[in-house]
Amino acid sequence: MIEKDQLRQLLDFAVEAAREAGEIVMKYFQTTLTPEQKPDRTFVTAADRNAEERLRALIRQAYPDHGILGEEFGEQQSSSDRTWIIDPLDGTASFLHGVPLFGVLLGLEVDGEVVLGVANFPALGELVSASKEMGCFWNGRRAAVSGVDDLKEALLLYTDGAGFEPHGRESTFRDLTAATRMHRSWGDCYGHILVATGRAEVMLDPVMNIWDCAALLPILLEAGGTFTDWQGRPTIRGGNAISTNGRLFDQVMQVVKKRN
Structure with missing residues (x-):
């Protein structure tokens, strides 16, 4: 303590x-x-x-x-x-x-x-x-996450669109981009920070290491958002990551779990 x-x-x-x-x-x-x-x-x-x-x-x-x-x-x-x-x-x-x-x-x-x-x-x-x-x-x-509460109005971010298929996430990625208003490849750690500071709503990473995640988890949580693996667990050791503004977490996970 x-x-x-x-x-x-x-x-x-x-x-x-x-x-x-x-x-x-x-x-x-x-x-x-x-x-x-x-x-x-x-x-x-x-x-x-x-x-x-x-x-x-x-x-x-x-x-x-x-x-x-x-x-x-x-x-x-x-x-x-x-x-x-x-x-x-x-x-x-x-x-x-x-x-x-x-x-x-x-x-x-x-x-x-x-x-x-x-x-x-x-x-x-x-x-x-x-x-x-x-x-x-x-x-x-x-800093605080955005107030967007409808996935259809969300800005979704990612690092590399070609990076999802090798990790079996291509279909989920396509489903989520189709479900959101806009998507941009403002990626790596900056994408997660854009979520934490209210400038985007969802950030997807199909592969992450511990050092990629450690700083981001407390930042997203303290800003009112979520930082989890693709199973929805708040961890830095999941091997992948999704950040959301919190309000959209359940909607995002519904799309993710359709493919898992």
């Missing part, structure tokens, strides 16, 4: 750490980079690695007993029940194409529960943060 004052301090630390990592990433943005392809066919760059190294150094300095799990350098285990989960550059494809829809993600899991999350979009000048029972904030002002 974390007291509110301590949680606030942890969140303040996470916000500043994410800002520092974002400054590192921006040194490489819209420059000539040679990316490497990882075994899962995703790309990694010096920006990813250097940003994660900085985040790890900051965490080790401030909280040396905490565990760390990051996309690029794996897990640093500890005896503590607290683990920082890092995605130093979510949206690498956008980053490599000079598109600003990428972010630094940082979450803190305590005894199996993610209690805070930060998503920093340095190229956009947007930072969204949240901690348990303390609300969600977007550039310092309170």
